[in-house]
C-alpha cells in the first residue's frame with residue numbers, strides 16, 4: 094500500500110462513492126477520515142473482490158466490512174426476497190457479534206427505510222414500553238430496499254425463538270456465532286440461494302478457521318452459494334492463509350496494513366535507527382516487566398497508582414476461568430479505588446452479560462479480570478491499560494489481548510509479566526513475529542521482597558477468613574499450572590523451571606496442592622506455615638455445618654477401625670484426603686504406563702507407527718478441546 098499521507102483520506106473521495114446517508118452516519122460518528130484499512134478495503138469489497146484483510150487491532154475493520162455489505166445490498170435492483178438472506182457475518186464470540194450488530198444499527202439509524210423497520214422490531218420487543226403518543230412510523234412504498242439485521246447468539250434465546258423472529262421480521266443480514274447461525278440456516282424456511290446471497294464475512298477469521306469451529310463453519314459454507322463474495326478479517330489473519338481454500342476464496346485480494354516502527358534488539362530500541370514492520374498499533378506501547386511471580390501483584394499495585402493519568406479502565410488477563418474465579422475475591426482487597434469485574438466463559442450467560450455491561454458502563458476506575466474469552470475484537474475505547482499476568486498459550490492471542498488498549502489512535506499501554514530466566518526468551522520470540530516489546534521504563538516500577546512478602550501475607554489473611562477461598566485458590570492454581578504446561582512456546586514456558594514456593598506465595602496459597610507436576614518436588618509443601626486445616630472454616634454457615642458433620646463422621650469411622658486396646662489411629666485431615674487420592678492416581682498412572690509399555694514392546698514397527706500417528710491426532714484434538722473450554726458458552 095502507498096503511504097497514507099499521499100492519499101486523499103476523505104470519505105467522500107472513496108470510489109465507488111458512498112451513499113449520502115452513509116456519509117451522514119460516519120460524520121455523526123465523528124470520523125472525519127478513513128483509516129488505512131478502510132481506505133484500502135471498502136473499494137475492493139464493494140466491487141466484486143474477495144478480500145483477506147490483516148490490519149492491527151483497533152484500526153476500524155468493522156466499518157471496513159459493514160459499509161460494503163450494506164452498500165451492495167442497497168444497490169440491488171430488487172429487494173432481497175422474503176425469508177432470503179443477503180449477507181452473513183460470523184464472529185467467534187457473543188460479545189463481538191453483539192458489538193458488530195450495534196455498530197450496524199448505529200449506521201442504519203441514518204437509512205430511513207431500514208431505521209423504520211428496526212424501530213418497529215424494537216417496539217414489538219418492548220411492547221409494554223411503547224409510547225401511545227409517539228407518531229406512527231413512516232411508511233415506504235413496496236419494493237423499497239432496506240437492511241434488516243438479526244443477531245444470533247444462543248444463550249437464553251432458543252433456536253426456535255431465533256427462527257420465529259426470522260420468519261416474522263425476514264432479516265436479510267445475519268450476524269452471529271457459528272453454532273447458532275448454523276441452527277438457523279439448517280431450517281428449510283431460511284433461504285440463501287445464488288440469486289439473493291451476496292457476501293460472507295468472517296471476523297477474527299483465523300480464530301474461526303481454528304479446529305474448534307471447523308465443523309460448524311464447513312456446514313455453514315455448505316449451505317451458501319459458491320458464487321459469493323467472502324471477506325476474511327483479523328489482526329492476525331496471515332497464519333490462516335493456507336486454510337483459505339477451505340472457505341472457498343478464489344484469487345482474493347490481500348490487504349495487509351502494518352505499522353512501521355523503530356527496530357528493537359533484545360527488547361531495547363535499536364540505535365542504528367533501523368525501521369521494521371510491526372503488527373501492533375503505533376499508539377500502543379508494548380512493554381514487559383521481568384519480576385519473580387510473587388512481585389507481580391505488588392508491581393501492578395504500584396503501576397495503578399503511579400501511571401498518570403490514572404487508568405480508568407484496565408484489563409488483567411489470567412490463564413484460566415478458575416484463576417479468575419479465585420482472584421476476583423482477592424484483588425478488591427489489594428487495588429484501592431478499583432472496581433474488580435470478573436468475566437469468563439464458565440459464568441452463567443446472565444452473569445457474564447451483566448458483568449460485561451458493568452465494566453463497559455462503569456464511571457469509576459475499573460479492572461476487568463478475564464481470560465482469552467475477552468481477548469479479541471472487543472472495542473471499549475476507554476481501556477488504556479492491559480496487563481498480562483501470564484502470557485497467552487497461543488502467541489497469536491498476544492496481539493489481540495494487547496490490542497484492547499491503544500485503539501483508534503488513542504494512547505494505550507500493555508504490560509506483560511515474565512519471570513527471570515528462560516521466560517525472557519519470549520521477548521525475542523515475539524520480535525521475530527513482528528510484535529516487539531520493550532522494558533517498562535515510564536513509570537519505572539521497582540518492587541522488593543518486602544513488598545512481595547507483605548502482599549503474600551495480605552492475600553493469606555483474606556484466604557484464611559473463608560475456607561471457600563482456600564478451595565478456589567487450590568483449584569485455580571492447579572488449572573493455571575495445567576495451562577502453563579500447554580503453552581505453544583513449550584521450550585520457553587516449562588513447568589520444570591517453575592519456582593514453586595515463589596509461585597505459591599504469589600497466589601497466597603496456604604499450602605502447595607498435591608498434583609502430579611509436584612511429584613519430584615523436594616521442598617516444603619506446607620510453605621513454612623503451621624495451619625490446622627481441620628479448623629479452617631467456611632464463612633457460609635450451612636456449608637460449614639455440613640463440613641463439620643462430614644469431618645465428625647469420618648473421625649467416628651476412624652474410631653471404629655481403632656485396633657482393640659491399641660492406640661487411636663490418627664484420622665487424616667479432611668483436606669489431606671484429596672492429596673491421598675492424588676497420590677493413588679499417580680500410582681495407578683504409573684502401573685498403567687508400565688502395562689502399556691509392555692504391550693507396545695510386542696507390536697510390530699508398522700503397528701507402532703500407526704498408533705503413534707493416532708495418538709498424535711488425539712492429542713491435537715484434546716488440546717483444542719481444552720482451549721475451547723475457555724470459549725465455552727461464548728461461542729455456542
Ligand SMILES: Nc1ncnc2c1ncn2[C@@H]1O[C@H](COP(=O)(O)OP(=O)(O)OP(=O)(O)O)[C@@H](O)[C@H]1O
Pocket residue numbers: 123124125126127128131148149150151152153154155156327328469470471472474496500501
Ligand atoms: N475512520 C475512523 N476514524 C476514527 N475512528 C474510527 C474510524 N473507524 C472506526 N473507528 C473507531 O475505531 C475503533 C476500533 O474499531 P474496530 O473495533 O472496528 O477495530 P478492529 O480493527 O476491528 O479491531 P480488532 O482487531 O481489535 O477487532 C472503534 O471505536 C471505532 O469506532
